[in-house]
Amino acid sequence: MSTLEAPLWKEAVKSEIESILQNHNWELVDLPPGCILLGYKWIFKRKMKADGSIDKYKARLVVKGYKQKEGVDYFDTYSPVTRITSIRMLIAIAALYNLEIHQMDVKTAFLNGELDEEIYMEQPEGFIVPGKEKKVCRLVKSLYGLKQAPKQWHEKFDNAMMSNEFRINECDKCVYIKNTISGYVIVCLYVDDMLIMGSNNDIIKATKRMLNSKFELERFRCCRCDT
Template identity: 65%
Template sequence: MSVTTVIESRDAIFDEERFTSIPRPRDMIHQSSSKSITQAGDDSGEDPKNFSEAMASRDVHFWKEAIHDEIDSIMHNNTWVLADLPLGSKALGCKWILKIKIKVDGTIDKYKARLVIQGFRQKEGIDFFDTYAPIARISTIRLLLALAAIHNLVIHQMGVKTAFLNGDLDEEIYMKQPEGFVMPGNELKVCKLKKSLYGFKQAPKQWHQKFNDVVLSNGFALNQADKCVYSKFDTSGKGVMICLYVDDMLIFWY
């Protein structure tokens, strides 16, 4: 008789064997379910390779909704302003990355669109300098989970939607207007980036810098042993601890 180890807090269960035998979504899709997904998607059952393919697919309504959701996030965040391209400067290209997200049972979860800049064309020392991603040590995460189990703490897990769009840019970078959203009458203008975009080499670093500034300004203290752990306690000893892993975080309530 096998024994399964479970670490339990008041609102989260971490079962070490719960997901080990579950096949990947692609492995679970049998001929019948695969056929239904193909019928729900385009004729080939594959993700569109570009904006034009998405607009010509049978699921154009869903792709339009996903693309407009991404553009709304970008524009709401004041990511760029239209400007003339300065002499001697080159505008980076951008591309729509389109994916159909599949649930574990093989059914469609959602249509996802992401505008990605061609960061591979950036020049070091001009378009970017430092590059890193904020990742808490695995030993830190294990320690905090163990403490949460011992002291019966509340644990929340969350991801930040479009996290990299929050980072402020220090460099002067220009981008071509995205396909499908070229402003009429301003076709020759380019996007002068104010905020980071997915695809930038410095995007994770700029996101971490913004997160760090906001959290510290709200009274949190930075853990000196792991710079991705923040804590804040009141006079009674109760408080909250945040463990950051790129754009996901574990939040522990004491």
């Protein structure tokens, strides 16, 4: 990490902690006797633009989930991932019917998953709350690095879609379809990236508003496939 980049990395760390605190991912408590206290680490990454220049500096707080015990700290970890054939099929449909494709990312997607298990983590160095130095973080929502984080995120997204009258595709559990009087809309989720296409712009905009009310979205892009 170069000296010139240090302020940018510090700002990235601050932004990550702010996102976690705003999302209420943990609460400070005393560590119960016999419970495992997980550590953490920081992952730093430069996100690049297509031309090779730096787009942004990204810092991610990651729990050392490899210390979790199955049956205690986590149970099921399975999370579906959309098939590449599904993405190709949807792009082909968009080209055939001249549909716009909207693409967006969910910022810090894994932070949205609710946790049922009791998991405890050290307070991050540099952000220890004064007067509560001996407290630990009891995770209320997922953090990156937890074994169940992908599963909990997908369940959260599933519930959001189904509560807004979307149906899950029988062949791909990451493809969601909604039919209304005014038209149809299709959403394809790939981890934290989404493709949205529909029969008209109004239903696409309504879907984006709904998603933006539940998750923090970023990097909106739009394109149209020409046949």
